[in-house]
Amino acid sequence: MLQIKTVSKQFANGFLALDEIDLLVKQGEIVSIVGTSGCGKSTLLRIIAGLDSPTIGQVLIDNEVITSPHPKIGVIFQEPRLMPWLNVRENVQFGLENLPNLKNNKREKIRLVEAILERVDLREFAKALPRQLSGGMAQRVAIARALVTQPSILLLDEPFSALDAFIRMKLQEHLLKIWQYSRPTMILVTHDIEEALVLSDRIIVLRGNPGRIYQELNIDLPRPRKRTDLAFQHWKEDILTALDLSTDEQSLLEVGNH
Amino acid sequence: MPTILLIGWEILSRAGFFSPNLLPAPTAVLETLKDLTVSGEIYHHIGITLYRVALGFLLGSIVATILGSLTGYSPLWHDLLDPLLQSLRNIPSLAWVPLFILWMGIYETSKIVLIAVGVFFPTYLNLTSGVQNVERKLVEVGKVYRLNSWQLIRRIFLPATLPAYIVGLRSGLGLGWMFVVAAEIMGASSGLGFLLVDGQSTGRPTTILVSILLFAVLGKLTDAGLATIGNRLLYWQDTHHSST
Numbered sequence: 308m309l310q311i312k313t314v315s316k317q318f319a320n321g322f323l324a325l326d327e328i329d330l331l332v333k334q335g336e337i338v339s340i341v342g343t344s345g346c347g348k349s350t351l352l353r354i355i356a357g358l359d360s361p362t363i364g365q366v367l368i369d370n371e372v373i374t375s376p377h378p379k380i381g382v383i384f385q386e387p388r389l390m391p392w393l394n395v396r397e398n399v400q401f402g403l404e405n406l407p408n409l410k411n412n413k414r415e416k417i418r419l420v421e422a423i424l425e426r427v428d429l430r431e432f433a434k435a436l437p438r439q440l441s442g443g444m445a446q447r448v449a450i451a452r453a454l455v456t457q458p459s460i461l462l463l464d465e466p467f468s469a470l471d472a473f474i475r476m477k478l479q480e481h482l483l484k485i486w487q488y489s490r491p492t493m494i495l496v497t498h499d500i501e502e503a504l505v506l507s508d509r510i511i512v513l514r515g516n517p518g519r520i521y522q523e524l525n526i527d528l529p530r531p532r533k534r535t536d537l538a539f540q541h542w543k544e545d546i547l548t549a550l551d552l553s554t555d556e557q558s559l560l561e562v563g564n565h
Numbered sequence: 566m567p568t569i570l571l572i573g574w575e576i577l578s579r580a581g582f583f584s585p586n587l588l589p590a591p592t593a594v595l596e597t598l599k600d601l602t603v604s605g606e607i608y609h610h611i612g613i614t615l616y617r618v619a620l621g622f623l624l625g626s627i628v629a630t631i632l633g634s635l636t637g638y639s640p641l642w643h644d645l646l647d648p649l650l651q652s653l654r655n656i657p658s659l660a661w662v663p664l665f666i667l668w669m670g671i672y673e674t675s676k677i678v679l680i681a682v683g684v685f686f687p688t689y690l691n692l693t694s695g696v697q698n699v700e701r702k703l704v705e706v707g708k709v710y711r712l713n714s715w716q717l718i719r720r721i722f723l724p725a726t727l728p729a730y731i732v733g734l735r736s737g738l739g740l741g742w743m744f745v746v747a748a749e750i751m752g753a754s755s756g757l758g759f760l761l762v763d764g765q766s767t768g769r770p771t772t773i774l775v776s777i778l779l780f781a782v783l784g785k786l787t788d789a790g791l792a793t794i795g796n797r798l799l800y801w802q803d804t805h806h807s808s809t
Binding site: 356358375376378380382384386388390391392393401402404405436437438456 | 702703705706708709710711712713716720721724725801802803
């Protein structure tokens with residue numbers, strides 16, 4: 308279980324990025340955080356990842372306070388962030404570099420890497436260098452690298468926003484398949500409402516300046532979800548209203564760490 | 566193009582257009598090279614010059630590697646050392662010569678230290694900025710997987726800095742060759758730079774040209790060697806030239 312307890316984040320310039328965020332995520336749940344640029348959603352994800360620390364409040368995984376990146380957490384960023392000097396297999400294995408219980412178990416490492424390459428259909432590209440991959444393939448390598456450690460929580464920061472619409476939908480399907488296989492908790496930051504609706508059990512609408520939870524929506528649509536369903540369209544309307552894009556121009560200002 | 570120039574030069578020399586005691590014909594230069602080779606004298610000069618460049622390069626690049634990594638990686642060390650090094654860099658390096666000779670004598674030590682100073686600055690500058698410019702996003706990936714400082718250096722900083730480092734070493738080597746000439750002109754009894762002075766004082770332009778020719782060839786060869794090593798190490802780079 309993941310607990311976010313009254314987390315606030317104030318930047319050095321005084322900007323209040325997050326204001327008393329409280330959130331409870333059950334094991335295996337898929338939660339999306341949506342909001343306009345600068346609403347603090349990426350900052351929240353970075354705090355959960357242990358890459359930033361909150362000014363006030365705590366993040367707990369199974370009652371353990373997060374102060375630095377945790378082995379149970381996998382992170383997928385907006386860009387693949389592969390090491391250009393490592394091939395696909397080595398990039399995936401990079402995820403296992405410092406896993407405490409695998410320190411000297413070379414055979415187990417190799418087994419894990421091969422298994423995950425198989426699952427994301429990258430086996431035949433195992434020796435390719437990142438510069439030889441398409442954007443979608445590179446992001447699949449990044450997904451494999453995050454999954455190879457068998458995390459119980461997967462954090463995704465706008466993971467498909469740089470890809471074209473077709474690849475994006477493919478990878479969303481792919482992600483759901485992976486989730487059905489090992490059921491990690493997933494927290495997805497996105498500004499693609501349809502993406503959030505296709506994937507999530509719950510959608511958190513964040514509004515910026517200061518970043519606060521405006522609304523929580525339990526998406527009770529059965530899976531697999533069709534974008535053309537009437538219920539799907541209704542949900543989309545609801546979220547657009549909650550985002551209320553018309554007011555508060557401040558929240559549209561890009562603030563944060565891109 | 567170079568061939569045409571060379572042939573033109575040869576023809577004009579033979580026609581007496583250039584005075585042979587100012588600009589001798591290419592064949593005359595080759596003749597001198599042959600004589601020096603046959604007598605074995607040339608190997609001695611090449612050997613001693615190569616030895617000086619190699620030692621100076623080694624010394625300069627090792628110090629540059631240590632200080633460059635330190636100032637690139639740690640902001641504290643950067644603030645402590647970099648301003649000082651940057652201001653030393655602004656001193657024309659040849660201005661050190663009298664001081665070095667005074668400190669270390671006219672023999673090998675002062676020459677090698679001078680070459681090392683030449684090699685140091687480009688290597689240091691490229692390395693320190695290379696380390697500083699390692700992408701934060703990649704370092705963050707290392708942090709997500711809880712790499713310790715040593716692992717971060719070995720797995721991310723080192724390979725990411727390599728392109729800039731090799732550029733630095735190559736320009737360092739170039740300056741090393743420049744400085745060996747300076748050092749050998751200033752006071753030496755052997756070496757290719759000595760041949761330059763010797764040719765001048767005895768009025769033999771062929772000797773000077775032989776020396777220049779050898780400097781060009783050796784400089785090119787050593788640089789090509791470094792470039793080859795660099796390309797081997799940087800096969801992964803996504804550059805304009807690399808094909809997929």
